[in-house]
Amino acid sequence: MEGVDYLADERKKAEFDVNEMKIVWAGSRHNFELSDRISKLVANDPGFSKEGRTMLPRKELFKNTLRKATYAWKRIIELRLSEEEAAKLRHFVDEPAFTDLHWGMFIPAIKGQGTDEQQKKWLPLAYKMQIIGCYAQTELGHGSNVQGLETTATFDPQTDEFVIHSPTLTSSKWWPGGLGKVSTHAVVYARLITNGKDYGINGFIVQLRSLEDHKPLPGVTVGDIGLKFGNGAYNTMDNGVLRFDHVRIPRDQMLMRVSQVTREGKYVQSDVPRQLLYGTMVYVRQTIVSDASNALSRAVCIATRYSAVRRQFGSQNGGQEIQVIDYKTQQNRLFPLLASAYAFRFVGEWLKWLYTDVTQRLQANDFSTLPEAHACTAGLKSLTTTATADGIEECRKLCGGHGYLCSSGLPELFAVYVPACTYEGDNTVLLLQVARFLMKTVSQLGSGKKPVGTIAYMGRIEHLMQCRSDVKQAKDWLKPSAVVEAFEARAARMSVACAQNLSKFDNPEEGFAELAADLAEAAVAHCQLIVVSKFIEKLQQDIPGEGVKQQLEVLCGIYYLFLLHKHQGDFLGTGYITSKQASLANDQLRALYSQLRPNAISLVDAFNYTDHFLDSILGRYDGNVYPKLYEAAWKDPLNQSDIADGFHEYIRPLLKQQLRTARL
């Protein structure tokens, strides 16, 4: 029945002010109002319909994405949307497109690595989309190892140009989004060679296609790399392949903020660190952490609503069966994911602050916080994307069989999301970067250099190496100080153990390679400590709204106690807690599940997702799942006729043959 809210009883159970929680989730009243307005604008515009998207063949799918992206741009201009509003609109259109890379990487690369003059020349064109750009770094042969890239940019002093060339098959650019079929320009990363010397990787702005007829320019070979994982999903994106055959660009198209080449061909390194060449990746990794909370909250919203609608077993005296959300096993799988969505939201907010802070410092030539910013963005990108990808798949399983239908929204969400574990840095490679930072910090302890920021706890290493948990009863695990110390002691002890093992090797690099798995685990422990600490810090702020803070405390408790339970081996093995204390943590976790249960639906309502954005029958706001699933099945192209195409060629002869055999 239309208009009935099947989840109304669940909503009545809420013990907190959902509207106030919506503001906490959005980050501010301004953000809430912005998201609310733009998401409804997109949902109510038929031009942004998602109908039938997963059924389209690649060519049509891609053309449809081009149509939507162009229509979005038209609406942005017509409605005179600000940059912030336009970004929200693209977010709620919810379809990976070339525009993601144009706005998300091409423009930030020019902003971060171009001189003022270069920015003045290129940014206005890019802002008006008079040129469309992508970020061409990865090659067929190398992605993680950026220093191993092979494309060359050789300076020709006679003509004052760089010659961009792909010397081998493996030097072909491979993967850049927006490159395959759309981009007119790219920021290309290539080895800078001048006066016969190789100065390593630098960025260059290279035009790829004609602005008139869109044909590849002479010397440029470019195309799409082919179909990717899942139906629809990331196939709306034209990830591309690109080869250069001695393509010439003017010298001033080398991005020259970090280093320059003079008219005479002299290489000049400015006083900014070379690592700023990697700045665009740091920026994007930071945005990926916030995106993780978007994707996970979406999956959790679907799984939570459906778990309240779905009933199995336990009917007594003809009464209703049990809602699957009431099974403790369902809660133990679902509620930590709900808590993680909130945890990633808050750590994402904090990381955005950290990134803004480091950017301001860099402008003032203060590079001191860059290593920490790199470690935090790399580590948290790795941690949150791994947990989110696994979490979306868990949500699919939490929805039983129906979760496997595309109409649940979960298969497509998963297929679009999983490459986040790989792009912007493979998650293991990034954890090893964090481990390097940790080992460096441990090796400097006692040198007089005081660890600060997220690594400040290492300054209390003597205490953290010998302290023991003083938890005596389950509710002691609700004390923030008890929890933070537990996570600090575990992280510090794992790092120190790695450092001690490393010191047994004559060659530190050999040691690092041999101990890489332990080092990655130490990095995870450090990153989990950051997420837990930032959640606890959030709770120390003034949070208005009846019951809102209490719900967040429950979520925070579930987040850290679930981690403590999952990684019990670390906490016990490093000797900080006893098995009795581990068991008390588990008792407290179960108690928190019971406290969360009546609020579960309202906690996912606080995400404020429209049905258009969720695009899931199982996650519908009104919970009207079964009639809509039934209705959707009949829309499948296979159901356009009672008799299947192919019946006469294949099924009928088979049946006839069986009839003949039966008669024999």
Ligand SMILES: CCC/C=C/C(=O)SCCNC(=O)CCNC(=O)[C@H](O)C(C)(C)COP(=O)([O-])OP(=O)([O-])OC[C@H]1O[C@@H](n2cnc3c(N)ncnc32)[C@H](O)[C@@H]1OP(=O)([O-])[O-]
């Ligand atoms: C929407 C989807 C779009 C997707 C787009 C993409 O995927 S685009 C493609 C995305 N592609 C990828 O993400 C590729 C992933 N690969 C990489 O980012 C790099 O190759 C690497 C970091 C793994 C190694 O780097 P390396 O070979 O240069 O060697 P090294 O380890 O020896 O480090 C040397 C020093 O630099 C430091 N440092 C390093 N990075 C940063 C940084 N960002 N900032 C600041 N600092 C940084 C590091 O800590 C060390 O400091 P120390 O100890 O000397 O004080």
Ligand SMILES: Cc1cc2nc3c(=O)[nH]c(=O)nc-3n(C[C@H](O)[C@H](O)[C@H](O)COP(=O)(O)OP(=O)(O)OC[C@H]3O[C@@H](n4cnc5c(N)ncnc54)[C@H](O)[C@@H]3O)c2cc1C
């Ligand atoms: C959907 C998608 C979009 C992308 N968009 C872009 C884009 O717009 N622009 C762009 O330039 N690139 C893009 N990329 C490329 C992406 O950044 C790389 O694929 C990524 O950095 C991983 O590098 P790789 O493919 O070389 O993996 P590899 O490094 O080859 O990884 C293979 C395996 O080796 C392991 N491994 C590698 N090195 C080490 C090590 N040192 N220690 C331990 N284990 C190691 C990894 O953990 C992994 O398990 C995109 C990729 C995808 C999937």
